[in-house]
Amino acid sequence: MSDPSAPALQLTGLRKHFGDKIAVNDLSLTVPTGSFYGLVGPNGAGKTTTLSMATGLLRPDAGQSLVHGIDLWREPLKAKAQIGNLSDGVKLFDRLTGEQLVTYNGLLFGLERAEVAERVADLLKLLDLEQAAGTLVVDYSAGMTKKIALACALVHAPRLLVLDEPFESVDPVSAANIRDILTGYVQNGGTVIVSSHVMDLVQRMCDHVAVVAHGTVLVAGTVDEVRGDSTLEDRFVELVGGRTHAEGPEWLRRS
Numbered sequence: 001m002s003d004p005s006a007p008a009l010q011l012t013g014l015r016k017h018f019g020d021k022i023a024v025n026d027l028s029l030t031v032p033t034g035s036f037y038g039l040v041g042p043n044g045a046g047k048t049t050t051l052s053m054a055t056g057l058l059r060p061d062a063g064q065s066l067v068h069g070i071d072l073w074r075e076p077l078k079a080k081a082q083i084g085n086l087s088d089g090v091k092l093f094d095r096l097t098g099e100q101l102v103t104y105n106g107l108l109f110g111l112e113r114a115e116v117a118e119r120v121a122d123l124l125k126l127l128d129l130e131q132a133a134g135t136l137v138v139d140y141s142a143g144m145t146k147k148i149a150l151a152c153a154l155v156h157a158p159r160l161l162v163l164d165e166p167f168e169s170v171d172p173v174s175a176a177n178i179r180d181i182l183t184g185y186v187q188n189g190g191t192v193i194v195s196s197h198v199m200d201l202v203q204r205m206c207d208h209v210a211v212v213a214h215g216t217v218l219v220a221g222t223v224d225e226v227r228g229d230s231t232l233e234d235r236f237v238e239l240v241g242g243r244t245h246a247e248g249p250e251w252l253r254r255s
C-alpha cells in the first residue's frame with residue numbers, strides 16, 4: 001500500500017560509481033507531495049544518474065528510493081505505476097508513430113483501449129502533435145521527440161512526474177503549454193520533479209529546488225529559502241563556482 005502521508009519521493013543515501021568515477025555520492029532528498037521540485041546542477045553533477053536510480057532505470061550501488069512510501073527497488077512494478085518518467089537519453093520505440101507510441105504506453109499500464117484512445121487524442125492536441133500523430137517517431141525533430149516522450153509519461157495519469165530536461169529543444173510556445181500542463185497537474189494534487197539548466201525557468205515555475213554538485217546535494221529547500229536575496233542563477237553560481245571571467249584564448253579574438 002502507498003502511504004498517504006509519505007513524501008512523493010524520498011531518496012536516501014543513493015550512491016553510484018562508474019569505474020573509478022563516483023557519479024552519485026550518498027545523496028538524500030525529500031520531495032514533498034504536491035511540490036513542483038527543480039533539480040539543478042552543473043554538467044556531470046549526477047542529476048540524470050540520480051533520477052535514473054530514483055525511477056528504476058539504473059540500479060544503485062547503495063541507497064533507497066521510496067515513491068509515495070513504496071520501496072522502488074523492492075516493489076518496482078507497484079512503485080513504477082505511480083511514476084511518469086521522461087528520461088534523458090533513453091531510446092523510445094521510434095519505429096512506431098507518435099500516436100502508436102503513446103497508445104502502447106497507456107496499454108502497458110493496463111488502461112482500457114477506449115480510455116487510452118481518448119487520452120492519446122487529448123495529449124496530442126495539448127502538445128500540438130496532432131499533425132504528426134501518424135509520423136514515425138524516428139522522423140520527429142528533437143523537440144517533437146521530447147513532447148511525445150512527455151505524452152508517454154502522462155498517459156497513465158501518474159501521481160509523480162519525473163522529468164529530466166523536459167524543455168530542452170522545445171519551442172517557446174510548446175514550452176509555455178507544457179508549463180501550463182505541469183502547473184495544472186501540481187494544482188490538482190500531482191507532484192513534479194524536473195531537472196533543468198534554465199535557472200530563470202526553475203525560479204518562476206518551481207516551489208522547491210535542490211542544487212546538486214559532485215553527486216551530492218549542496219542545498220535544498222523552497223526556492224525562496226535557497227535563493228535568499230539573490231536570483232537563483234546568482235546563488236547557483238555562488239554555490240557551484242567555476243566562473244572564469246576570461247576573455248577566451250588569444251586566437252579567438254578578432255581585434
Ligand SMILES: Nc1ncnc2c1ncn2[C@@H]1O[C@H](COP(=O)(O)OP(=O)(O)OP(=O)(O)O)[C@@H](O)[C@H]1O
Pocket residue numbers: 018021022023041042043044045046047048049050
Ligand atoms: N553510463 C555511464 N558510464 C560512465 N560514466 C557515466 C555514465 N553515466 C554517467 N556517467 C558519469 O557520471 C557523472 C554524472 O553524470 P550525469 O549524467 O548523471 O550528470 P548530469 O548532472 O545529468 O549532467 P548534465 O547536466 O550534463 O546532463 C558524469 O561524470 C558522467 O560522465
